[in-house]
Every structure is written in C-alpha cells, then in structure tokens.
Amino acid sequence: MPSSDTNLPLIVIGAGGHARVLLSTLLQLGRHVVGFTELEASEKVLLGIPCIGNDDAVLTYDPQRVLLVNGIGSVGSDSKRLRIYDSFVSRSYRFTSVIHSSACIVSDARIDEGVQIMAGAIIQTGCVVHENSIINTGAQLDHDCIIDVHAHVAPGAVLSGSVHVGARAHVGAGATVIQGVHIGAEAIVGAGAVVLSDVPPSCIVVGVPARPIRVKA
C-alpha cells in the first residue's frame, strides 16, 4: 500500500466486539475514522465515532478516497467476514491492515493487505501473514510461520516455528501448535488445545493432545 494511503479516511465494517477493538486501536494510532456500519442504520456512536448506516452506506464513498477495515470477527471459517471482504474488493474498495502499536513484528515479516494484528502479538522472522487474516491479542508466531488468507489466530495462541495455517482456518484462544505442523484449510483448533500433528482440512480438533471431534459439513 502506498504510504500516502495511510492518510485516507477509514470505515469500519461492523459494530460488534472485534469492530470495537479495531476502532479503539485505530483511534490510538491516530487514524481518521469516518464511521462504522451496522446491520441497520442507527444513531449509535462508538468511542465518539458515528454509525454511517448499513453496509450499503459504504457504496456512497469513492473507493479511491476511503479505506475499509473488516470489523467482522470469526470463529472457524466464518463466511460473513470472507463475504464482506470479497464483496467490497470486487467493487474496487481496499482493506487496510491494522497493526497495534504494541505488536512486535520483525522487519522481514510479510504482512498482506487487510491483515489485523492486535495488541501484544509477536511475529518473528520469516513469517508471512496473508490477506484478511487476524493475529489476535497476544498471539505469537515464531519463525517462518505461514498464515494463509482469511485465517484467524485467536487471542493468546502460540505457534512454534514453521507452522502453516491454511486458508480460513481458526486456531483457538490459548492453543499451542508445535513446530512444523500444518493446519488444513478451514480446520478449527479448539481453545486451549495442544496440537502435535497435522490437522486435515475442515477437521475440528480439541484437547491435550489435540484429537479430532468431527469434520465440518
């Protein structure tokens, strides 16, 4: 993203818990937030920022003059977060990445467009975080982890070196994944799990050590 883009005003999509954390982060970073959207237009104000209407209200803004922030959180392959992203990108809008000032990210890590890195996260050398993924509060990625598109590493999760998290996968809050493990696309690692071996695509694993409970339909 060109550095001049960081001066563009922002619109946050959504008004739930994840959106509010993003709003407070953006305000702390000194970014100019025009407003947020809700399912229905309302008079609601969050942290001094007004609701601009429902998601269609975004379309009244020129895609060249505004950047979006995806405030829809996700557990598992939450299709709404993905749908919002694809729908606005297909209309030429761009999602800015949001990086909390307390996150620790080494200079050679690659952070793609629309990625959100929350307070206290740590991202070590050689990591790549692809489009629209969330590295949530206090999560840690050790060296050479790859996080595919639309994935979510939830608060406090710890990935050892060279872990690969597939597209739309979810690593639950406080989970630990040992080195070199591959979490398949759309898989879910339950909160607090300890993952010692690869997780197949769409598989849900829980516990210590992590075991499959089912495969998503």
Ligand SMILES: CC(C)(COP(=O)(O)OP(=O)(O)OC[C@H]1O[C@@H](n2cnc3c(N)ncnc32)[C@H](O)[C@@H]1OP(=O)(O)O)[C@@H](O)C(=O)NCCC(=O)NCCS
């Ligand atoms: C793994 C998870 C997705 C399972 O959800 P679910 O499919 O609705 O599963 P259920 O709640 O029906 O539980 C199924 C079984 O797995 C167990 N289980 C569920 N989650 C578990 C977990 N994290 N650790 C250990 N066991 C778990 C349940 O106790 C239940 O066991 P039982 O059949 O013996 O009663 C969910 O519990 C979870 O951990 N989500 C991650 C939450 C998270 O990361 N939040 C962060 C948001 S920012």
